[in-house]
Amino acid sequence: MQNLKQMSSQNKVGLAGGHRACAGCGFPQIIKMIYGQSPAPVVTTCATGCMEIATTIYPFTAWRGNFIHSAFENSAATISGIETAYQALKKQGRLPAEQEMNFVAIGGDGGTYDIGLQALSGAMERRHNILYICYNNEAYMNTGVQRSSATPQGGHTTTSPAGKVIPGKIQFPKDLTAIIAAHDVVYAGQASVGFHIDLMRKADQIFGKVGPKFLNVYTPCRLGWGSDPAQTMEIARLAVETCLWPIYEVVEGRWKLTRKIKEKKPITDFYKTQNRFRHLLKPENETLVKQIQEEVDRRWHDLLQRCGEGA
Amino acid sequence: MEKAIETMSSSGTTGKAEQKKEFQARTGNEAMAEAMRQINPDVCAAYPITPATEIVQIFANFVNDGLVKTEFITVESEHSAMSACIGSASSGARTMTATSSQGLALMYEMLYIAAGYRLPIVLAEVNRALSSPINIHCDHSDTMGGRDSGWIQLFSENAQEAYDNLIQAVRIAEHPDVLLPAWASTDGFIISHGMENIEIYPDEAVRQFIGEYKPAFTLLDNRKPFTLGAADLQDFYFEHRRAAYEGMRAAKKVILEIGREFGNKFGTTYGFFEGVHLEDAEVVMVALGSTAGTARVAIENLRERGIKAGLLKLRVFRPFPAEELVKALAHVPAIAVMDRSDSFNAQAGPLATEIKSALYDAGQHPKLINYIYGLGGRDIHFKELEQILEQTLQAGEPKDLNSRVVYWGVRE
Ligand SMILES: Cc1ncc(C[n+]2csc(CCOP(=O)(O)OP(=O)(O)O)c2C)c(N)n1
Numbered sequence: 001m002q003n004l005k006q007m008s009s010q011n012k013v014g015l016a017g018g019h020r021a022c023a024g025c026g027f028p029q030i031i032k033m034i035y036g037q038s039p040a041p042v043v044t045t046c047a048t049g050c051m052e053i054a055t056t057i058y059p060f061t062a063w064r065g066n067f068i069h070s071a072f073e074n075s076a077a078t079i080s081g082i083e084t085a086y087q088a089l090k091k092q093g094r095l096p097a098e099q100e101m102n103f104v105a106i107g108g109d110g111g112t113y114d115i116g117l118q119a120l121s122g123a124m125e126r127r128h129n130i131l132y133i134c135y136n137n138e139a140y141m142n143t144g145v146q147r148s149s150a151t152p153q154g155g156h157t158t159t160s161p162a163g164k165v166i167p168g169k170i171q172f173p174k175d176l177t178a179i180i181a182a183h184d185v186v187y188a189g190q191a192s193v194g195f196h197i198d199l200m201r202k203a204d205q206i207f208g209k210v211g212p213k214f215l216n217v218y219t220p221c222r223l224g225w226g227s228d229p230a231q232t233m234e235i236a237r238l239a240v241e242t243c244l245w246p247i248y249e250v251v252e253g254r255w256k257l258t259r260k261i262k263e264k265k266p267i268t269d270f271y272k273t274q275n276r277f278r279h280l281l282k283p284e285n286e287t288l289v290k291q292i293q294e295e296v297d298r299r300w301h302d303l304l305q306r307c308g309e310g311a
Numbered sequence: 312m313e314k315a316i317e318t319m320s321s322s323g324t325t326g327k328a329e330q331k332k333e334f335q336a337r338t339g340n341e342a343m344a345e346a347m348r349q350i351n352p353d354v355c356a357a358y359p360i361t362p363a364t365e366i367v368q369i370f371a372n373f374v375n376d377g378l379v380k381t382e383f384i385t386v387e388s389e390h391s392a393m394s395a396c397i398g399s400a401s402s403g404a405r406t407m408t409a410t411s412s413q414g415l416a417l418m419y420e421m422l423y424i425a426a427g428y429r430l431p432i433v434l435a436e437v438n439r440a441l442s443s444p445i446n447i448h449c450d451h452s453d454t455m456g457g458r459d460s461g462w463i464q465l466f467s468e469n470a471q472e473a474y475d476n477l478i479q480a481v482r483i484a485e486h487p488d489v490l491l492p493a494w495a496s497t498d499g500f501i502i503s504h505g506m507e508n509i510e511i512y513p514d515e516a517v518r519q520f521i522g523e524y525k526p527a528f529t530l531l532d533n534r535k536p537f538t539l540g541a542a543d544l545q546d547f548y549f550e551h552r553r554a555a556y557e558g559m560r561a562a563k564k565v566i567l568e569i570g571r572e573f574g575n576k577f578g579t580t581y582g583f584f585e586g587v588h589l590e591d592a593e594v595v596m597v598a599l600g601s602t603a604g605t606a607r608v609a610i611e612n613l614r615e616r617g618i619k620a621g622l623l624k625l626r627v628f629r630p631f632p633a634e635e636l637v638k639a640l641a642h643v644p645a646i647a648v649m650d651r652s653d654s655f656n657a658q659a660g661p662l663a664t665e666i667k668s669a670l671y672d673a674g675q676h677p678k679l680i681n682y683i684y685g686l687g688g689r690d691i692h693f694k695e696l697e698q699i700l701e702q703t704l705q706a707g708e709p710k711d712l713n714s715r716v717v718y719w720g721v722r723e
Contacts, residue, residue, distance in 0.1 A: 119390070
């Protein structure tokens with residue numbers, strides 16, 4: 001694994017400085033940590049969303065390697081075509097025999113959990129040699145903070161507003177990582193931008209594997225979450241420490257926690273750092289918060305069992 | 312514009328050295344699949360849909376029997392098919408797909424993107440009605456729905472033309488002055504499942520004709536990395552779109568050059584359209600696809616009865632050969648334009664709308680009646696086409712919408 005020092009001294013991959021992501025946005029870090037581990041050049045495709053917009057406004061691009069964006073729901077399908085073209089041309093001897101490349105598709109949670117789920121499932125099932133990265137900021141940020149199926153229960157977004165009758169999003173988020181793990185991929189995992197060593201270690205492991213790989217990386221959005229940009233990393237860690245976003249990996253079918261939480265913090269610690277949960281801290285929502293805490297506990301318990309940690 | 316006349320010639324043996332021809336009984340779908348085998352693309356990403364399914368099935372056999380070098384991506388939808396094609400073509404691979412109707416409709420978003428990125432993807436299309444109501448039979452509403460997406464559009468009268476068009480589509484799309492995706496279409500079931508005797512050219516000759524693909528750019532070259540598909544705002548979007556429109560204009564010249572080259576090599580020269588008995592015609596039918604074949608019989612029958620009928624079979628719908636077409640029709644007093652789809656513009660079908668706008672620019676004002684026919688695969692008989700031609704000849708100058716646009720063969 002490339003450590004941070006090595007990465008900063010010889011990093012000619014991923015994003016160049018000068019991209020337009022907000023201060024405090026987590027995804028530039030995600031790209032840096034992951035791409036820094038790739039031993040070969042990376043071809044990237046990215047779904048429509050904040051990352052694509054913030055990194056590629058014509059005539060500028062922040063991408064140091066080859067990059068294509070085509071639409072919102074098809075990042076996984078597009079990378080399928082690229083990776084297949086590579087296989088075809090390689091077989092025919094039309095690419096240098098020694099040329100190695102990694103193929104990475106990226107999407108936000110909207111582009112991955114929702115509109116792009118079908119294409120993602122298809123690409124994983126066909127077992128392309130690709131890595132799909134979901135940068136999960138728990139809502140459609142590019143279009144102005146609408147709920148996605150990754151938005152946490154009770155979370156305020158512009159389409160699940162904290163109203164007088166309905167207090168934010170009604171449903172618990174979908175467990176996408178488990179859905180992808182059920183595709184029997186060579187690697188499926190969850191990471192958080194707040195735990196960068198864990199993230200880099202996962203990336204390092206991923207680039208050593210052939211076949212479909214999926215990494216779901218949690219990243220705060222200061223605008224969408226109403227959080228302090230200086231607190232991005234702390235908040236990303238809190239999500240893990242409250243077990244709202246456990247970090248683990250499923251490698252060839254075997255589940256493993258990559259950060260054990262000895263003392264689970266209450267979810268309200270996490271809520272306090274963001275405006276999107278402000279309403280949940282009011283007395284009238286106490287029961288709801290209690291229910292959410294119970295569901296978080298239940299899921300954490302299940303995860304521990306899956307990981308053979310007993311509980 | 313002497314070329315206009317030249318372009319009308321077709322289906323003749325033009326200077327091809329006499330050699331042993333190989334005729335085989337083939338359906339339209341088999342002919343399209345055969346062309347794909349000979350084109351031997353690097354990548355094919357496709358999804359099944361009636362009536363195009365067979366093309367994909369036959370091609371899958373070619374792949375699994377090792378008859379092609381193609382990598383076949385069995386995608387989970389047509390949207391993903393076109394997305395994968397876009398990824399593949401951006402990576403310097405010659406890329407093909409096949410679809411029909413709802414499949415083409417599901418690709419709609421990606422059709423525009425393929426054209427905007429100037430990717431010479433080639434698609435074997437089988438014309439089928441669009442839902443709703445659901446219907447699996449032929450009309451042209453699927454491809455007409457994509458007529459402004461930036462794809463070259465070639466219609467085929469029969470299986471031979473479908474085969475010939477698909478081969479030429481590769482050359483047209485990949486031409487450096489064009490660089491736009493292209494489809495060749497057949498009429499669902501009528502051609503796709505109809506068996507005909509067609510001439511299959513030797514593999515080697517087709518291989519030579521299409522040549523090696525030299526992509527303009529590729530994502531697989533890391534020596535000069537680039538970004539494709541950047542957000543393009545008020546300051547550049549317009550210029551990029553304008554450049555793509557220019558590619559479509561340039562395609563006119565390229566289509567004629569390639570059609571001629573095809574004739575020299577294989578015996579049949581292709582242009583934008585083909586005229587039958589146009590010289591002295593007093594009434595002309597303009598038609599696309601298989602109906603043109605039926606119309607050939609109709610006009611001969613009418614001629615036997617002393618009625619000077621003619622046919623203009625349009626092969627190239629995008630780019631639309633406006634100038635050449637109106638020139639070919641300049642002396643014709645009455646025209647029946649046959650549309651196998653309607654456009655919901657509440658004034659005429661897509662083909663008639665194009666022709667009328669071309670006539671305006673040329674200052675020509677013939678009597679023109681638009682017939683909307685055959686939707687959802689409703690059959691059209693040559694006797695009906697005779698009636699249409701006679702009716703068009705005898706009609707007075709149309710004065711209102713109902714006399715300008717006639718829904719033919721529908722129970723009102
Ligand atoms: C087919 C389609 N539907 C809707 C949109 C509008 N749209 C663009 S980005 C986006 C949301 C992106 O959300 P997400 O994937 O979570 O990424 P983020 O913006 O949060 O980074 C939406 C709804 C689109 N571009 N294409």
